Amino acid sequence: MTEQSDVKLTYAELVGLLEAIFLRHGVSGDAARVLAANCAACERDGSFSHGIFRMPGYVSTLNSGWVDGQALPLVEDCAPSFVRVDAKGGFAQPALEAARPLVLDKVKQNGIAVLAIRRSHHFSALWPDVEPFAEQGLVALSFVNSMACVVPQGGKKALFGTNPVAFATPRKGRPPFVFDQASSAIAHGDVQIAAREGHALKPGQGVDRDGQPTTDPKAVLDGGALLPFGGHKGSSIALMVEILAAALTGGHFSWEFDWSAHEGAQTPFTGQLFIIIDPERGGNASFEARVSQLCDMVLEAGQDRLPGDRRHAIRAVAEKDGIPLKGETYARLKQFAEG
């Protein structure tokens, strides 16, 4: 095998390459476009644990027959402010896209709406799901459960997924403020990266298969589990995410789905909830300016940066210079697309 040169791709080029991979592995045109844009955005913004690092997992999952790349999400108009989607075993992001116009209508009409997605696979970061709402002037919250890999506080058995919560809000004069944080002390993708690169975890992030504290990422991945962030408070947030993303939507809990018949499957088959608010319907015209003022004050108080600042800085460089990929990574992606 000849040595590959490193490359820099535009966002559109990377989306095109990833879209070809999804199409090549049985994903419908609509879903392939959504998933490729999502994954490329993570890579562009430096969310590397959810960028092209995930592509082998997508491919292996699709090859296993665990996820239905051709699923047509069924959007149900349940109530004036309540939309429900059966993703029918497909990915969550195309289900969101299918529901978006109806959800936006409801939010604009009524001031708030809930979107409950079930029977969906979510394998990416959560911030790409909420940021576009904030770019349209809306406040968005989202909750997604995943696969049992986090022990409840004081417990021995993994039950919760990493169960992230994402929040996005518009700000006056700058990009939306967005955070996306796992309810675990560390994201599962970061444990995978640590294992691959041979880094130790920090104390308090994981336990081994016997429930004993460990800093070895391989021990966590090999039958061990993650700990919630912030002790019992983080554990309660993880539990709330199970309630909102699975019980309320009608999706699976993080420990319920059984992929044992699908070797190579990696995507959690659960549910996802969105709460979207239109601040303008509350009659408070100064909202976006007030959020900007608040963010200024947090930086003045000495916090070194806000969530999302690093992403936007990396994005700015990528938009100017291109998205850097290692040569062997680029070659592997092309192989996935064409091979």
Added chain:
Amino acid sequence: MTEQSDVKLTYAELVGLLEAIFLRHGVSGDAARVLAANCAACERDGSFSHGIFRMPGYVSTLNSGWVDGQALPLVEDCAPSFVRVDAKGGFAQPALEAARPLVLDKVKQNGIAVLAIRRSHHFSALWPDVEPFAEQGLVALSFVNSMACVVPQGGKKALFGTNPVAFATPRKGRPPFVFDQASSAIAHGDVQIAAREGHALKPGQGVDRDGQPTTDPKAVLDGGALLPFGGHKGSSIALMVEILAAALTGGHFSWEFDWSAHEGAQTPFTGQLFIIIDPERGGNASFEARVSQLCDMVLEAGQDRLPGDRRHAIRAVAEKDGIPLKGETYARLKQFAEG
């Protein structure tokens, strides 16, 4: 002063006594009833940092003229799923009561509603605000900001309030699951109790006036500050609470109000947001049973108890045997009511 015997009061007796205190200090009949029931419920359930421990603070605040006990909340019907309330410088709980019928109508009609309260004083726990919604079969989230006493992660200057988040959901066959947790590493009321009783704080809960870590509750209260729970993740939650409870409602941020002209004032003058969901409108009939199943699984996984379990156990004893008060505390309350 003669020695006082300890007493046990029924919930109704304690409500009556506290109601008399609020009335005696200039609170309207409607508001006095609401505040007394709220404070008595905290004491009954063992939420001691927000029970009768707070009464001297209520009295001193009312005497200072900082809060308007006679305020008539103005309820605005902003949109089909959006209710806004101007509490007009009164307490938050009577504002919630004033809006409750309209909010419940909207939730039942549309599946979700938002209630945004501004210019309100909140001086109690947050769980009593959300639990009644869950008793009616609804899922409730609430966010309230308070007074600057928490430094952003990595920052030096107190900016956030303790900024609790409360969550309540119905469960099949048992009382609602409810949690109410400060975004700070410890509740401000618990710091006050530690200072009064001479207990040290745990490491990582507070800093002194120079921003240095301390376990002395008096150093925290004397110009120091609390730390967020769970590092930067808790800090982001505290920031989200400022955005939702203050920026979105049109209330004050935790550092904005100026009570210097009101000696003895203790109540933060901010805002509060509620998000209320009717799970039945989502067409998922098994919701309450699924939440019960999930709670069973958490206990089976080894967590020793769920949030709210301790409260319900203490409540059961209080309902059987009465709510215990120390003799001198009871005498002081009677003095507040009659003196």
